[in-house]
Amino acid sequence: MPSNNEDLVNASGLKPEETRKLTERQPDGPEESNIVKRLRELYSCKPTMDSYEIYTADATFHDPVGLAPGRDSIRAQFDALPKLFPRADITKFRLLETPSQLPKSILLVDQDVAYYRDPKASSPFKTVNSLLTLQLNDAHQITRHTEEWDHKRETLADDGFFGMLNEGRKRITAGLTNVVMGKGGRGET
Numbered sequence: 001m002p003s004n005n006e007d008l009v010n011a012s013g014l015k016p017e018e019t020r021k022l023t024e025r026q027p028d029g030p031e032e033s034n035i036v037k038r039l040r041e042l043y044s045c046k047p048t049m050d051s052y053e054i055y056t057a058d059a060t061f062h063d064p065v066g067l068a069p070g071r072d073s074i075r076a077q078f079d080a081l082p083k084l085f086p087r088a089d090i091t092k093f094r095l096l097e098t099p100s101q102l103p104k105s106i107l108l109v110d111q112d113v114a115y116y117r118d119p120k121a122s123s124p125f126k127t128v129n130s131l132l133t134l135q136l137n138d139a140h141q142i143t144r145h146t147e148e149w150d151h152k153r154e155t156l157a158d159d160g161f162f163g164m165l166n167e168g169r170k171r172i173t174a175g176l177t178n179v180v181m182g183k184g185g186r187g188e189t
Contacts, residue, residue, distance in 0.1 A: 008153040011062075011133035012108055014099065016151035019108065019131050022096040031140035035107065036095060039132070043113050044090055045082040047075075056141045063130075063147035064154050074145070087119035091127070107134040110151070 009015055027033040034054065041051045052075050061068040061077060068077045081088070092112035098104065109132040114124035131151040135144040148154065 010153045011146035024094040045088040061145045085115040087116035089114045
């Protein structure tokens with residue numbers, strides 16, 4: 001496995017330096033506007049029940065911390081976030097042009113989220129830049145939601161032994177979150 005994460009393509013199929021340079025665009029129609037609205041709710045730690053309508057029942061969410069299969073498991077991950085960070089401010093949110101070599105069913109978002117452990121704090125506990133790669137179906141619902149910090153690919157199960165260990169840890173983390181949040185995590189709605 002290459003030691004430089006910049007050499008690896010991220011979930012979009014592009015290198016991090018390529019996705020960082022993509023042009024911002026406006027949502028194309030009400031379906032994309034709804035997805036943008038719901039993502040903002042999720043990442044600002046203000047999810048509602050309607051926030052999850054953008055996902056199919058069997059959608060997957062994959063980020064550097066967890067791997068959540070199914071809408072209920074995704075809900076558990078985002079519902080748990082406000083318990084850790086009662087305040088999150090989205091300081092940058094850019095819907096990106098989808099390059100012509102990628103399917104039109106891919107939405108890309110570059111965002112910065114400032115997370116606060118104390119909602120009254122003047123500075124965040126941590127600010128995270130991430131690339132969201134969203135795979136949509138024909139009904140404009142998300143089937144796969146991948147978040148990569150700094151646009152960089154994380155190790156995957158097919159990256160050898162350490163990749164397999166990392167993926168196992170992510171599944172365990174998501175499973176524990178499901179238990180704590182009282183969600184099944186097996187695709188139930």
